[in-house]
Amino acid sequence: MRVFFAARAGLWDAWAPALRAACPEIELMRDGDPAGFDALLYAPGYPEDGHEMDFAPFTRARLVQSLWAGVERIVGNPTLTQPLCRMVDPGLARGMTEYCTGWAMRAHLGMDAYPQNGEWRHDIVPPLASGRGVTILGMGELGRSCAAALTGLGFRVTGWSLSGRPVPGVTTLPGAELDRALARAEILICLLPDTERTRNLLNAETLAQLPKGATLINAGRGTLIDEAALIAALDRGRPAHAVLDVFRQEPLPPGHPFWSHPGVTVTPHIAAETRPATAAPVAAENLRRAMRGAPLLHLVDRARGY
Known part of the structure; x- marks a missing residue:
């Protein structure tokens, strides 16, 4: 299972080990041909050049799993046609x-x-x-x-x-x-x-x-x-x-x-942080569900926005 890590570079060192431990079968990558990925893990702030994320080239992706609870920054993205799930950690x-x-x-x-x-x-x-x-x-x-x-x-x-x-x-x-x-x-x-x-x-x-x-x-x-x-x-x-x-x-x-x-x-937006140690198993479960065509957890209702 090839998974694209669509998050700021500074998050890689914390998330990559936790995700690989929770889901050893994934091939987690930060670059490559978008058409070759089965799923994306997304966090706001990506891409880091300030442009809006373009999900259209990820034609094979069965899931966009948000690493944050809030999805308001991408739920209205017109290129996002893949199933979107929020993080409930x-x-x-x-x-x-x-x-x-x-x-x-x-x-x-x-x-x-x-x-x-x-x-x-x-x-x-x-x-x-x-x-x-x-x-x-x-x-x-x-x-x-x-x-x-x-x-x-x-x-x-x-x-x-x-x-x-x-x-x-x-x-x-x-x-x-x-x-x-x-x-x-x-x-x-x-x-x-x-x-x-x-x-x-x-x-x-x-x-x-x-x-x-x-x-x-x-x-x-x-x-x-x-x-x-x-x-x-x-x-x-x-x-x-x-x-x-x-x-x-x-x-x-x-x-x-x-x-x-x-x-x-x-207080500087510190009430609740997504912690890789507890969130990675949630992402792993959804990645496995996406690959076998099972119902996804915490699927976003696009009309409601969450």
Whole structure:
């Protein structure tokens, strides 16, 4: 099985050994006649000359396996006619859960309310987790993992998704009930993909539905938030604080107002990394399925964009 590694050169040393260990039968290559490859492994940033990837010459390929969870950078590529699968990596889900749980706990406990200035602040007593409402926007693999962790800690978790598909143990609301989901969100966690229906979902109108003093944690996509509307909303205290890991432009420019706003914490897109050790077996399984004509895992719905 000949597989083309369509990813930046800097990723090769980490991915090649993991992929070969998970799938010894592959011949993994970074160059060669495109018509001779059975599948592609793709990561954003390729090709490195800044041009859009041309999938048309890969006439024999039965699969394009993304090495990232997000596929918005290629799903609309007109040359991409091969089946496209996104990465659903157990390590990525674990990392996202740890990130969101950590920041949710920090907000819940008010851990930033204690400046080390010699002042004894004994007037801030947080409720128990059972007295705190957390809403998660996006109840896919990542959202369900975060919901399970936060429910286990005792939080009152509400899930929201466009479909409203039920999730055991979590109150799940459908797309039409976004206002209700936001009104419950003393802590709001955003894990939605970038699609036409989710862009600017959090805008002046919807942010105003949050409880005063709420905390927003966005580890989904930067396009979910109207940035100017968020800054104005922070100035009004709805939300009171935003932890942002993803942005419309990355790296976030040094002069961007998020860096200097007292109500914003910026983290540099580190909430959940795809780790070759846990992701390579997922890619290997799909490569084997493609070669034997079996149903593929995590096949992207082109109409929905994920």
